Amino acid sequence: MKPLSMMLSVLVIGFTSSTVMAEGASLSSASLPNVSPANSDLVNRGAYIARAADCMACHREDYTGGVALETPMGKIYATNITPSKRYGIGNYTEADLKKALKEGRAPNHMLYPAMPYPSYNGMKDEDISALFAYLQTVPVVDEAPDYETDLPFPFNFRSLMLGWNMLNVPSTESREGLTQTQQHGEYLVNNLAHCGTCHTPRNSTMGFDNDNYLSGAQLGTWYAPNITPDKSSGIGNWSEQDIVTYLRTGELDQRVFAGGPMGEVVSHSTRYLKDTDLNAIASYLKTVPVVQTDDKVHPVNASRLTAPLNESITHDLLAQKDYLAQAKAEVQGGSNSPEALYLAACGSCHGVDGYGQPDARYAPIVGLSSIRREKPDGLINVILHGVDGATNTSPKMPGFSEELSSEQIAGISNYVRVKFGSLNSSDVNAADVERVATTGADQPFLIKYAGLLAILGIIVAIVIIIFIVRAIIRSRRHS
Ligand code: HEC
Numbered sequence: 001m002k003p004l005s006m007m008l009s010v011l012v013i014g015f016t017s018s019t020v021m022a023e024g025a026s027l028s029s030a031s032l033p034n035v036s037p038a039n040s041d042l043v044n045r046g047a048y049i050a051r052a053a054d055c056m057a058c059h060r061e062d063y064t065g066g067v068a069l070e071t072p073m074g075k076i077y078a079t080n081i082t083p084s085k086r087y088g089i090g091n092y093t094e095a096d097l098k099k100a101l102k103e104g105r106a107p108n109h110m111l112y113p114a115m116p117y118p119s120y121n122g123m124k125d126e127d128i129s130a131l132f133a134y135l136q137t138v139p140v141v142d143e144a145p146d147y148e149t150d151l152p153f154p155f156n157f158r159s160l161m162l163g164w165n166m167l168n169v170p171s172t173e174s175r176e177g178l179t180q181t182q183q184h185g186e187y188l189v190n191n192l193a194h195c196g197t198c199h200t201p202r203n204s205t206m207g208f209d210n211d212n213y214l215s216g217a218q219l220g221t222w223y224a225p226n227i228t229p230d231k232s233s234g235i236g237n238w239s240e241q242d243i244v245t246y247l248r249t250g251e252l253d254q255r256v257f258a259g260g261p262m263g264e265v266v267s268h269s270t271r272y273l274k275d276t277d278l279n280a281i282a283s284y285l286k287t288v289p290v291v292q293t294d295d296k297v298h299p300v301n302a303s304r305l306t307a308p309l310n311e312s313i314t315h316d317l318l319a320q321k322d323y324l325a326q327a328k329a330e331v332q333g334g335s336n337s338p339e340a341l342y343l344a345a346c347g348s349c350h351g352v353d354g355y356g357q358p359d360a361r362y363a364p365i366v367g368l369s370s371i372r373r374e375k376p377d378g379l380i381n382v383i384l385h386g387v388d389g390a391t392n393t394s395p396k397m398p399g400f401s402e403e404l405s406s407e408q409i410a411g412i413s414n415y416v417r418v419k420f421g422s423l424n425s426s427d428v429n430a431a432d433v434e435r436v437a438t439t440g441a442d443q444p445f446l447i448k449y450a451g452l453l454a455i456l457g458i459i460v461a462i463v464i465i466i467f468i469v470r471a472i473i474r475s476r477r478h479s
């Protein structure tokens with residue numbers, strides 16, 4: 001869909017030589033796996049395209065598939081795309097791969113759009129050729145994934161996707177008036193990296209709601225925030241360099257962390273991209289039409305932000321342990337007060353003062369954007385389900401949905417938002433926690449009622465047929 005003369009010049013040259021420079025320390029000089037001087041330039045370029053298009057997010061690092069995608073229609077499992085003739089795509093020609101990527105047609109069946117072909121629809125032929133050459137070199141695994149997709153009626157009729165595709169593919173259009181760099185960024189964002197599959201809300205047919213392009217969408221229990229350049233609810237205050245740093249390292253100034261699905265995007269894909277490509281993405285994101293949503297990010301109120309207790313405590317795990325014990329002993333308001341709950345459930349990692357334990361890679365949470373949002377949903381989700389960050393190697397944050405009541409989670413959320421987020425006030429309640437715990441359950445109308453609609457459709461069709469038959473019989477009688 002996108003003219004892309006730059007793509008070649010940008011991508012062809014040596015992925016092997018790590019020109020990738022990390023801004024943050026944690027992921028410095030990530031070199032691209034699967035790239036080897038023994039392989040042809042075409043194959044190495046294909047390996048890079050696979051990273052940029054994040055095939056591994058769903059087909060796994062070894063391409064054996066099996067990752068389940070939760071959709072409103074049910075679970076859809078990614079398939080084996082190693083060159084196995086029996087279980088993978090060993091019999092594919094390049095034309096077959098092109099059809100699968102651009103039209104969602106496998107040789108014998110239609111694919112579900114859980115495979116992001118509505119975005120890959122705009123992929124350049126030379127990128128598909130490179131990807132094809134690369135996928136031939138992937139080790140064969142003669143095994144099917146553990147689970148097979150089995151959607152309920154009527155979605156088990158894959159040919160229904162023909163109708164869906166007419167409405168929703170291609171999923172985006174290229175905009176006029178962009179510089180070459182921005183056009184390249186647009187191609188990466190819309191087609192290869194398919195950012196909109198998570199960040200653009202869906203319309204009633206589950207296609208992209210392009211009037212609200214990249215303005216944020218619910219993603220199961222996670223929320224993919226507004227990444228349009230709106231200053232209050234989007235990333236309008238981020239510099240281009242901020243965007244690059246975030247995509248490269250999964251964090252920004254210890255104020256924003258890429259958790260959950262975004263953590264995976266960073267760890268499988270964007271951290272491997274070349275500076276030129278990340279810069280192009282950042283430059284393009286700055287040109288996207290501004291959409292303001294009601295999920296405002298409250299600015300940091302520096303005067304209200306807690307200061308670190310003292311450097312030696314923040315950096316010394318043992319000193320911190322003692323300090324935590326002391327704080328727990330002195331806490332006011334009983335063991336069910338928000339502060340006591342915070343100290344008991346969160347303090348051992350994030351510290352009494354919220355500055356964590358940086359040397360042990362326990363994250364600081366003071367001033368984080370996720371606790372400064374108007375909607376507490378992201379924070380509640382993190383407390384309920386835990387977080388598995390892109391850059392986080394040591395203890396993952398556990399979820400507390402079993403240990404803590406909704407009331408208690410609400411109390412901790414308010415405490416964290418006011419004390420560490422510098423908000424003036426916060427009124428999260430148990431009902432908010434329960435709502436977040438059950439989101440993902442409300443589906444767009446058509447999907448929810450599709451089974452019903454399909455049955456109604458069949459009944460209507462039968463009624464029409466009966467009428468026609470009766471009319472024919474009557475006209476015969478009359479004649
Ligand atoms: C967001 C998840 C996701 C990403 C990213 C993704 N895929 Fe898929 N892919 C799937 C799912 C799910 C299926 C199975 C769809 C179905 O059953 O209809 C699939 C199916 C396929 C198929 C069809 C295999 C067959 O059954 O014949 C091919 C080929 C394929 N993917 C290649 C790729 C390539 C190459 C990339 C990267 C450019 C990629 N996919 C990225 C989820 C994904």
Ligand code: HEC
Nearest residue numbers: 193194195198222223224225227256257258259261262265
């Ligand atoms: C698989 C879904 C998914 C995809 C694909 C995805 N994102 Fe995200 N993104 C998320 C989620 C979820 C978050 C929130 C993470 C959190 O709160 O820890 C997020 C957060 C972000 C943020 C931080 C916003 C803020 O205000 O904190 C930026 C910037 C971002 N994504 C950019 C991108 C770009 C650019 C792409 C494409 C290269 C992309 N994302 C692709 C799911 C996704």
Ligand code: HEC
Nearest residue numbers: 257258259345346349363370383387389390392395396397
């Ligand atoms: C076992 C240690 C541990 C405990 C206990 C813990 N956390 Fe975390 N938390 C972490 C780590 C590690 C991260 C950073 C994950 C990453 O790298 O993205 C994190 C991240 C966060 C974030 C940022 C998420 C984002 O995407 O912006 C918030 C907010 C948070 N924790 C709050 C809490 C609260 C509130 C509690 C108590 C209910 C708690 N944590 C308990 C380890 C912990």
